[in-house]
Amino acid sequence: MAGKNLYDKLWDTHVVRQEADGTCLLYIDRHLMHEVTSPQAFEGLRLAGRKAWRSDSIVAVPDHNTPTKDWDRDIDDPISKTQVDTLDANIKEFGALVYFPFKHRNQGIIHVIAPEIGATLPGMTVVCGDSHTATHGAFGALAHGIGTSEVEHVLATQTLVQKKSKAMLVRIEGELAAGATAKDIALAVIGKIGTAGGTGYCIEFAGSAIRALSMEGRMTVCNLAIEAGARAGIIGVDQTTINYLEGRTHAPKGALWDQAVAYWKTLQSDADAKFDAVIDMAAADIAPQVTWGTSPEQVLPVSGTVPNPADEIDPVKRLGIERALKYMDLVASTPITEIRIDKVFIGSCTNSRIEDLRAAAAVAKGKKVADSVKLALVVPGSGTVKRQAEEEGLDKVFLAAGFEWREPGCSMCLAMNADRLSPGERCASTSNRNFEGRQGPGGRTHLVSPAMAAAAAIAGHFVDIRQI
Amino acid sequence: MKAFTRLNGLVCPLDRANVDTDAIIPKQFLKSIKRAGFGPYLFDEWRYTDHGEPGMDCTHRPTNADFVLNQSRYAGAQVLLARDNFGCGSSREHAPWAIEDYGFCVMIAPSFADIFFSNSYKNGILPIVASGDVVDRLFRECEATEGYRLDVNLEAQTVTSPSGFSFSFEITPHRKHCLLNGLDEIGLTLMHADEIRSFEAKHKAAQPWL
Numbered sequence: 001m002a003g004k005n006l007y008d009k010l011w012d013t014h015v016v017r018q019e020a021d022g023t024c025l026l027y028i029d030r031h032l033m034h035e036v037t038s039p040q041a042f043e044g045l046r047l048a049g050r051k052a053w054r055s056d057s058i059v060a061v062p063d064h065n066t067p068t069k070d071w072d073r074d075i076d077d078p079i080s081k082t083q084v085d086t087l088d089a090n091i092k093e094f095g096a097l098v099y100f101p102f103k104h105r106n107q108g109i110i111h112v113i114a115p116e117i118g119a120t121l122p123g124m125t126v127v128c129g130d131s132h133t134a135t136h137g138a139f140g141a142l143a144h145g146i147g148t149s150e151v152e153h154v155l156a157t158q159t160l161v162q163k164k165s166k167a168m169l170v171r172i173e174g175e176l177a178a179g180a181t182a183k184d185i186a187l188a189v190i191g192k193i194g195t196a197g198g199t200g201y202c203i204e205f206a207g208s209a210i211r212a213l214s215m216e217g218r219m220t221v222c223n224l225a226i227e228a229g230a231r232a233g234i235i236g237v238d239q240t241t242i243n244y245l246e247g248r249t250h251a252p253k254g255a256l257w258d259q260a261v262a263y264w265k266t267l268q269s270d271a272d273a274k275f276d277a278v279i280d281m282a283a284a285d286i287a288p289q290v291t292w293g294t295s296p297e298q299v300l301p302v303s304g305t306v307p308n309p310a311d312e313i314d315p316v317k318r319l320g321i322e323r324a325l326k327y328m329d330l331v332a333s334t335p336i337t338e339i340r341i342d343k344v345f346i347g348s349c350t351n352s353r354i355e356d357l358r359a360a361a362a363v364a365k366g367k368k369v370a371d372s373v374k375l376a377l378v379v380p381g382s383g384t385v386k387r388q389a390e391e392e393g394l395d396k397v398f399l400a401a402g403f404e405w406r407e408p409g410c411s412m413c414l415a416m417n418a419d420r421l422s423p424g425e426r427c428a429s430t431s432n433r434n435f436e437g438r439q440g441p442g443g444r445t446h447l448v449s450p451a452m453a454a455a456a457a458i459a460g461h462f463v464d465i466r467q468i
Numbered sequence: 469m470k471a472f473t474r475l476n477g478l479v480c481p482l483d484r485a486n487v488d489t490d491a492i493i494p495k496q497f498l499k500s501i502k503r504a505g506f507g508p509y510l511f512d513e514w515r516y517t518d519h520g521e522p523g524m525d526c527t528h529r530p531t532n533a534d535f536v537l538n539q540s541r542y543a544g545a546q547v548l549l550a551r552d553n554f555g556c557g558s559s560r561e562h563a564p565w566a567i568e569d570y571g572f573c574v575m576i577a578p579s580f581a582d583i584f585f586s587n588s589y590k591n592g593i594l595p596i597v598a599s600g601d602v603v604d605r606l607f608r609e610c611e612a613t614e615g616y617r618l619d620v621n622l623e624a625q626t627v628t629s630p631s632g633f634s635f636s637f638e639i640t641p642h643r644k645h646c647l648l649n650g651l652d653e654i655g656l657t658l659m660h661a662d663e664i665r666s667f668e669a670k671h672k673a674a675q676p677w678l
Contacts, residue, residue, distance in 0.1 A: 020641070023641075025657060036498050040502065053664075131558050147560075147561035147587035158664060195486055196556070196579055200582065231582045320485055323484065414495050433490070435557060436490070436513065441519050
């Protein structure tokens with residue numbers, strides 16, 4: 001009998017019951033929450049007179065609506081404020097293991113905070129009403145986004161009704177070239193398999209290039225699994241995982257730690273495990289990536305040129321390219337490095353951790369943001385990341401170069417707060433989606449790594465980080 | 469949840485691939501703490517030429533005449549015909565809430581994004597996966613025929629067009645049962661509360677740090 005892959009192992013240890021048609025009740029260990037997708041779920045619970053099954057599984061924080069400056073003024077937008085206040089009230093009523101309200105010193109993006117406090121552990125099932133829950137798969141946990149009805153279902157029953165996905169192995173061997181990062185790996189994978197390439201799959205990322213990544217880098221890769229269409233991305237546990245977790249607030253301690261580590265070390269795919277699909281890529285072939293269109297799959301190496309729709313045979317795809325070029329106000333065959341930008345955003349659950357800020361600061365050090373760039377924002381992922389960056393003096397590097405240094409939150413990744421693009425503005429962004437209007441109505445987003453975003457801020461246009 | 473059994477509904481064709489949930493319902497409308505009232509803002513940035521904000525009265529907003537939802541021949545449509553990877557991106561259930569509130573009960577596409585697909589069922593909407601060839605044919609027929617309607621029969625798992633063309637679709641027995649009967653999934657799951665409790669005890673014994 002073939003061995004099990006990591007997804008099989010995580011799935012099998014959480015099945016409560018299985019129907020004849022394969023539909024399962026899957027037990028959920030960790031329920032992450034933010035203010036946008038939870039109010040209707042709590043309301044549903046209340047209307048049905050139900051209680052939370054296990055409130056100590058909940059870790060919650062407001063992150064989408066919170067402002068990133070002038071915290072003394074509270075939240076200006078009354079509708080945003082109502083949503084944040086509603087989360088406060090719901091957590092007070094139903095309880096939680098951890099809740100960091102707005103302005104708490106550890107507040108920030110839910111996908112940055114949970115790993116930071118050791119609330120995401122290997123072997124867990126982790127859900128959140130947020131598609132970027134895939135991030136937590138970096139720890140060898142089965143983690144994915146759910147809708148609000150499912151948030152209510154987990155609150156009420158601690159389970160989800162699920163059918164098992166297929167398993168895909170994305171294996172990246174070799175060493176990344178200088179200038180290429182975890183973000184570039186993820187964008188290159190999406191460019192290769194497309195935004196629907198992972199639909200119906202859980203993607204396991206493996207190979208020496210993945211093992212060489214820090215936990216921050218692995219979180220970036222798994223975070224973007226959803227942009228390849230896969231609900232979940234996972235990476236097997238190794239010493240890097242264990243070293244990251246040791247001593248974190250909610251990680252086990254003493255004898256329990258030893259027992260946990262012994263179990264966690266089994267959380268890898270067996271050597272003879274089977275997968276439904278296997279993708280192989282060489283790390284050395286991955287150049288710094290820049291998206292040019294309105295879907296993350298519309299991505300190119302920085303040395304590339306904007307595509308010409310006339311070269312596309314498939315009519316639906318050709319129309320897609322034409323629409324994207326029009327929306328992005330780009331001319332076919334323009335070199336990526338000639339695209340000029342108006343704003344820069346360094347942040348989001350994809351790239352706002354300490355390693356990301358260090359990489360951006362290393363490029364910005366001693367330089368100035370180009371005069372043509374109207375705003376260059378650095379938004380740390382959490383209060384903890386912010387404090388650590390300040391201890392390392394990164395805030396001073398950014399401020400001296402002309403970047404703004406803000407308070408933590410989701411910010412201009414999706415522009416639910418005041419941080420946004422104006423119509424027609426073009427942004428180099430370390431976030432995860434370049435959809436039409438994502439960073440503000442009419443805004444134009446190019447996704448890049450933190451170092452590439454900082455370099456674009458300095459030059460005023462995209463540059464090949466390998467050449468500076 | 470409302471039940472879905474059978475529908476003979478007007479079809480609206482949305483001819484673009486990778487329609488994301490940010491396009492279906494833009495972020496400013498996610499600030500609502502309610503489940504209802506999203507229909508007027510469905511596809512807000514494509515449908516109107518001004519900038520929409522929550523609470524806005526949409527009856528006098530300037531509309532984009534080129535967008536299908538604004539064309540009178542598709543007024544009152546209940547079946548949304550779409551392309552590949554419909555509903556990709558964010559997990560926001562506000563997307564199916566807006567689709568349902570607008571009046572759509574059925575969506576047909578070659579593929580849907582995973583989270584959007586399961587969110588749709590929870591709101592009494594039937595997402596039907598059909599082959600690319602079938603979807604191409606439906607687009608052609610729909611564009612050629614004003615008042616084009618499809619007959620969708622969940623019990624028989626079939627879709628029939630006015631030309632007599634018919635195809636069948638897949639759905640898991642669990643989802644079919646819930647949709648046909650409009651069942652509350654939480655209530656169904658809680659019938660297994662004892663099993664959940666005994667699983668929980670075993671799980672905690674195996675991984676006492678959880």
